[in-house]
Amino acid sequence: MKATAMAHPIQGLVKYHGMRDEVKRLPYHDSISLCTAPSHTRTTVEFSMDYDEDTFVVDGEELDGRAYERVEAVVEKARSKSDAAHTVYPVRLESENSFPSNVGLGSSSSGFAAAAMALAEAAELDASRQEISTIARVGSASASRAVTGAFSQLHTGLNDEDCRSRRIPSDLHEDLKIVVGLVPYHKETEDAHDEAADSHMFQARNAHIHGQLAEMRDGLRNNEFDTVFELAEHDSLSLAATTMTGPSGWVYWQPATLSILNTVRELREEEDIPVYFSTDTGASVYVNTTEEYVDQVEEAVADCGVSTTVWDVGGPAKLLDEEKHLF
Ligand SMILES: Nc1ncnc2c1ncn2[C@@H]1O[C@H](COP(=O)(O)OP(=O)(O)OP(=O)(O)O)[C@@H](O)[C@H]1O
Numbered sequence: 001m002k003a004t005a006m007a008h009p010i011q012g013l014v015k016y017h018g019m020r021d022e023v024k025r026l027p028y029h030d031s032i033s034l035c036t037a038p039s040h041t042r043t044t045v046e047f048s049m050d051y052d053e054d055t056f057v058v059d060g061e062e063l064d065g066r067a068y069e070r071v072e073a074v075v076e077k078a079r080s081k082s083d084a085a086h087t088v089y090p091v092r093l094e095s096e097n098s099f100p101s102n103v104g105l106g107s108s109s110s111g112f113a114a115a116a117m118a119l120a121e122a123a124e125l126d127a128s129r130q131e132i133s134t135i136a137r138v139g140s141a142s143a144s145r146a147v148t149g150a151f152s153q154l155h156t157g158l159n160d161e162d163c164r165s166r167r168i169p170s171d172l173h174e175d176l177k178i179v180v181g182l183v184p185y186h187k188e189t190e191d192a193h194d195e196a197a198d199s200h201m202f203q204a205r206n207a208h209i210h211g212q213l214a215e216m217r218d219g220l221r222n223n224e225f226d227t228v229f230e231l232a233e234h235d236s237l238s239l240a241a242t243t244m245t246g247p248s249g250w251v252y253w254q255p256a257t258l259s260i261l262n263t264v265r266e267l268r269e270e271e272d273i274p275v276y277f278s279t280d281t282g283a284s285v286y287v288n289t290t291e292e293y294v295d296q297v298e299e300a301v302a303d304c305g306v307s308t309t310v311w312d313v314g315g316p317a318k319l320l321d322e323e324k325h326l327f
């Protein structure tokens, strides 16, 4: 059976950093994000006796090594939950991202969310999005939140009943505009998760984050733009501080990143514009502002010498009709 799904990537708000279990991908703490659109991944899967082995192709390239293992973990999780006989056959997966990967724009989140959604359908699971979020999680924890979409929280826990993503209701998507400043510096987020707990800042971050999560939830429920994006800006600094003080002293911000951060602060402090920066594990910057100021903000970000796009809030992962199959 063949199935196709799409999912939007995430921008972290209270960001996820570090896993207590790297096989089940159980994070140390909860995390909250929003999905971005129209950026998306589209993925088609098919289990068939005509295939010799599991094969995965992303943006025209056949996966191997670690990238292959991560997709295989998602396939195996879907197989383990399925009673359908045909899931013993090899699977073919093809996927396309509408935006660059490994530059801090969350390609692993939409990638594994679209894979999990399509696999759940092809394996006839009849599962809710919350349940599918646990399948996506074994590829990438951020992918759990991309399954449930919009503003979502991945709850940590030691099992799939607890460690799953749930939506947080908010109307903030109505006025929010996200100017993306693309800084194409390649990285693998797994490297940062691996050494998260080895930074002396990690315990402090872990202790601090519970209050941040409570304030973020409250800000989202009450549609408080400044509260939500000030917290996201602050957490970007906390995440970078923790990563930079790990064993490899990894600095993922680039000169263009800092130029955007300074520009955002100037617009806010000197021109009174509601605008906040946010970075995930990478050099690219999300600049969160409102519809009224988006053109002015985009122009200022572009003046930093980077290419820009304007994104909105995206919904949950969803199945697509057969005319959207990639093969
Ligand atoms: N469409 C896809 N399907 C399956 N796997 C994907 C897809 N797109 C990206 N990936 C995997 O996700 C990895 C990139 O994600 P990584 O965990 O480094 O960071 P991220 O923070 O989610 O991504 P980004 O840097 O794009 O923000 C790639 O190396 C690849 O293995």
Ligand SMILES: C[C@@](O)(CCOP(=O)(O)OP(=O)(O)O)CC(=O)O
Residues within 6 Å of the ligand: 010, 011, 012, 013, 014, 015, 016, 017, 025, 031, 033, 108, 109, 139, 140, 141, 142, 143, 189, 190, 193, 239, 280, 281
């Ligand atoms: C802070 C982030 O950038 C962390 C993203 O981590 P990944 O989802 O890429 O990690 P893996 O589970 O190793 O795939 C955004 C977030 O999810 O908060």
